[in-house]
Amino acid sequence: MKRLIGIASWFFPSLTGLCCLLILAMVVIILGDIALHGVQRLSWEFVTAEPRVGMTEGGIFPAIFGTVLLVILMTIAVVPLGVATAIYLHEYARQQSKIVHLVRLALQNLAGVPSIVFGLFGLGFFVAFLGSGIDAVVFGGRLTYAQPCVLWASLTLAVLTLPTVVVATEEALRAVPRNYREAAYAMGATRWQVVRRVVLPQSVGGMLTGAILAISRGAGEVAPIMFTGAAYYLPYLPKKLNDQFMELGYHIYVMTTQSPDVEATKPILYSTVLVLLLVTFALNFTAIIIRSRIRRKLRST
Amino acid sequence: MTPLIEVRNYSAWYGTQPALGDISLDIHEGEILAVIGPAGGGKTTFLRGLNRMNDLDPGFRASGSIRLHGVELLGKDIDVAVLRRHLGMVFAVPVPFPVSVYQNLAFGPRLNGHTRDVEALAEKSLKAAYLWDEVKDRLRQSALNLSGGQQQRLCLARTLMLEPAVLLLDEPCSGLDPISTAKIEEALRELKKELTVVLVTNNVMQASRVADRTAFFLQGKLIEAGTTQQIFMNPSETMTHEYISGRFG
Numbered sequence: 001m002k003r004l005i006g007i008a009s010w011f012f013p014s015l016t017g018l019c020c021l022l023i024l025a026m027v028v029i030i031l032g033d034i035a036l037h038g039v040q041r042l043s044w045e046f047v048t049a050e051p052r053v054g055m056t057e058g059g060i061f062p063a064i065f066g067t068v069l070l071v072i073l074m075t076i077a078v079v080p081l082g083v084a085t086a087i088y089l090h091e092y093a094r095q096q097s098k099i100v101h102l103v104r105l106a107l108q109n110l111a112g113v114p115s116i117v118f119g120l121f122g123l124g125f126f127v128a129f130l131g132s133g134i135d136a137v138v139f140g141g142r143l144t145y146a147q148p149c150v151l152w153a154s155l156t157l158a159v160l161t162l163p164t165v166v167v168a169t170e171e172a173l174r175a176v177p178r179n180y181r182e183a184a185y186a187m188g189a190t191r192w193q194v195v196r197r198v199v200l201p202q203s204v205g206g207m208l209t210g211a212i213l214a215i216s217r218g219a220g221e222v223a224p225i226m227f228t229g230a231a232y233y234l235p236y237l238p239k240k241l242n243d244q245f246m247e248l249g250y251h252i253y254v255m256t257t258q259s260p261d262v263e264a265t266k267p268i269l270y271s272t273v274l275v276l277l278l279v280t281f282a283l284n285f286t287a288i289i290i291r292s293r294i295r296r297k298l299r300s301t
Numbered sequence: 302m303t304p305l306i307e308v309r310n311y312s313a314w315y316g317t318q319p320a321l322g323d324i325s326l327d328i329h330e331g332e333i334l335a336v337i338g339p340a341g342g343g344k345t346t347f348l349r350g351l352n353r354m355n356d357l358d359p360g361f362r363a364s365g366s367i368r369l370h371g372v373e374l375l376g377k378d379i380d381v382a383v384l385r386r387h388l389g390m391v392f393a394v395p396v397p398f399p400v401s402v403y404q405n406l407a408f409g410p411r412l413n414g415h416t417r418d419v420e421a422l423a424e425k426s427l428k429a430a431y432l433w434d435e436v437k438d439r440l441r442q443s444a445l446n447l448s449g450g451q452q453q454r455l456c457l458a459r460t461l462m463l464e465p466a467v468l469l470l471d472e473p474c475s476g477l478d479p480i481s482t483a484k485i486e487e488a489l490r491e492l493k494k495e496l497t498v499v500l501v502t503n504n505v506m507q508a509s510r511v512a513d514r515t516a517f518f519l520q521g522k523l524i525e526a527g528t529t530q531q532i533f534m535n536p537s538e539t540m541t542h543e544y545i546s547g548r549f550g
Contacts, residue, residue: 094359095359096359177396179392179394179396180396180398182354182357182392182396183392183396183398183456184408185354185357185385186352186354186385186389186390186392186460187385187386187389187408187409187412187459187460187463188382188383188384188385188386188409188412188413188463189382189412190382193412197408197411197412198398202399
């Protein structure tokens, strides 16, 4: 018995340590491989120029621009909607009510839907239904919004990331101590005043964490935007909400599967992957900086 | 003299669980009424019934009547937000908001849209809570940097900012050191010149030190109420006598 415990006391710590090493190794190998190969083609021209010669030459600027635009539009759409939903669910709705139960069930299911289904949903709902509706009512039947474009792609991504934002926001709201709410109520605050002056300032950090998670998820998704707005190749940048756009993830997919000369695009592919990682990181980093700014502001006032 | 608050046949339930049964009690203007009794006896439920904080509990139900200046407080048309400004409350655990001392004090006035004269009122409230000397140079610092006793006095001052007619205190000294407790008791003796105090306390000695009258609650019933002297020296119920002399509780 004693011997068994002796063996266990070094075996299990070593096993868990090994698991950690394995994870570390995977990250290092993946990132290292991408960085090593990607850096070779990386140049100023690569990130500022358009693709040329069947994407074997030139740069990927339209895809970088499109990715950033897509993620920003998505964030503008998903954060207010997700935060408002979470505030209603957690602060206003009666917790036993059927509606709340249904909304929660819907959110949980939404989180489990494969992303390609979101793409099809976006095509069916936003492009075919909403888009045609807008064209018929506003533009007199002229084809304007009933086509894949950056607006519909970003809204599709917003639907995809909505559960993330709602769950993170609810978590943040739950973390506000009940004591604070009671103290505010006891001073004659109305429900809205409690939410506005006590709960929201306390939970804004957690809400932005939700936004950051949404950005991380959204920036890397390809399937939802394939049918809803991402273009194979565009010689110009999107200028209007109903323009199509190039996107890094989709660009990578296209170059891997559709390129006539796979060997020739390989260095470009590596560099594009590296740029995608850097752009995602930069977007995340921006959100983290905004969060810490807001937190500092709240603490000082 | 008509009492300030008349509680008549007040009963309360949490779900199907009865919490208070048929309480009738008068609270007079300018007095300190102590509510004593063992834990789970309904003291806090009674106190939170007065400013209708219990309404926040989804399963809570109450019947009977509570009148303040003759106005029925349990009516459906009563604006509880306004009511709670008239009956200010201090909780057992100090709950300063994680902002500056001054912003804690300004919270109540800002709810009502008052922004003038807040500084003068803040000084007055802090003095009334026996805290002014300790924090007058730290008004812009976080309230979380104060000690526990200071935090509780800040909460008292924050409630006084509402200029309430009645002060409801729910075991306000339960976690405090003797010096902070003494300061709060001193503050209450001064405050009763201007307002009425209902003090729920687990500390029988505290009731005997500060209260004009004392009410004894046991298992959701009001056993008896009377002047503090009468309750402590010559209670009519043996239960009261046994509780006060420390035989149970």
